Amino acid sequence: MRVALFCHVAEELSNQDKQKELERQYSLLENYAQEHVFAIEYAFFHTGEFNFNDPDSVLLHLLQCVQMREFDLVLVEGRACLPIAEDERVPTIQVFLLCENTNLTFGTDDLVFTEKTLPDYKTKAYYPSKESNISLNLQ
Numbered sequence: 074m075r076v077a078l079f080c081h082v083a084e085e086l087s088n089q090d091k092q093k094e095l096e097r098q099y100s101l102l103e104n105y106a107q108e109h110v111f112a113i114e115y116a117f118f119h120t121g122e123f124n125f126n127d128p129d130s131v132l133l134h135l136l137q138c139v140q141m142r143e144f145d146l147v148l149v150e151g152r153a154c155l156p157i158a159e160d161e162r163v164p165t166i167q168v169f170l171l172c173e174n175t176n177l178t179f180g181t182d183d184l185v186f187t188e189k190t191l192p193d194y195k196t197k198a199y200y201p202s203k204e205s206n207i208s209l210n211l212q
Contacts, residue, residue, distance in 0.1 A: 075144040077115040078102040079135065081154040084121040091120055102148045105171055114144040125161050139180075140164040 080098035082091045095118050106113050115138060119131045128136060138144065149155045151172040157163060163180040170177065 074109075074111050074146060075114045076106055076111040076146045076148050077117060077135070077138065077144045078106065078113060079117045079119070079147050079149045079155050081119045081149075095120075098150050098154065101150060101171065106148060111146075111148075123156055125157070125163055136163055136166075139166045 078099060080095045080102065082094045082098075086094065099116060099118075103113065105111075117131055117135050119129075121129070123132065125132065125136075135147070139147075145167065147155070147166060147168045149168055149170055151170055155168060157166070157168070157179045159179065161179055165178065165180040168177045168179065169175070
């Protein structure tokens with residue numbers, strides 16, 4: 074199964090605390106994926122607020138990848154790390170919440186997210202969209 078890892082922290086944390094928390098979440102999700110022999114296709118690192126009506130570059134990448142079926146499942150530590158409402162206007166997305174040990178499905182297939190031009194990332198990891206000076210040490 075192809076998966077994406079989604080890590081999120083609140084904007085109000087210090088940069089050092091953001092870095093530690095993102096690294097902790099990544100390690101937890103990566104270990105889970107490896108234990109279940111999932112292929113990690115993407116890792117998304119998001120800081121700040123969620124706004125699915127006007128998504129920042131990280132959320133937009135996630136939504137476009139979901140729409141293009143680049144992976145089968147999004148692994149998230151818990152519901153607070155990806156607060157999608159049941160009726161949110163997003164492409165159909167399959168999410169597994171590790172802490173809750175729950176699979177959820179959100180969205181609809183009748184949406185298209187192509188409005189913004191996205192940067193050409195050389196890796197499949199999408200980092201915090203704001204100028205936050207966060208340097209992640211992921212191995």
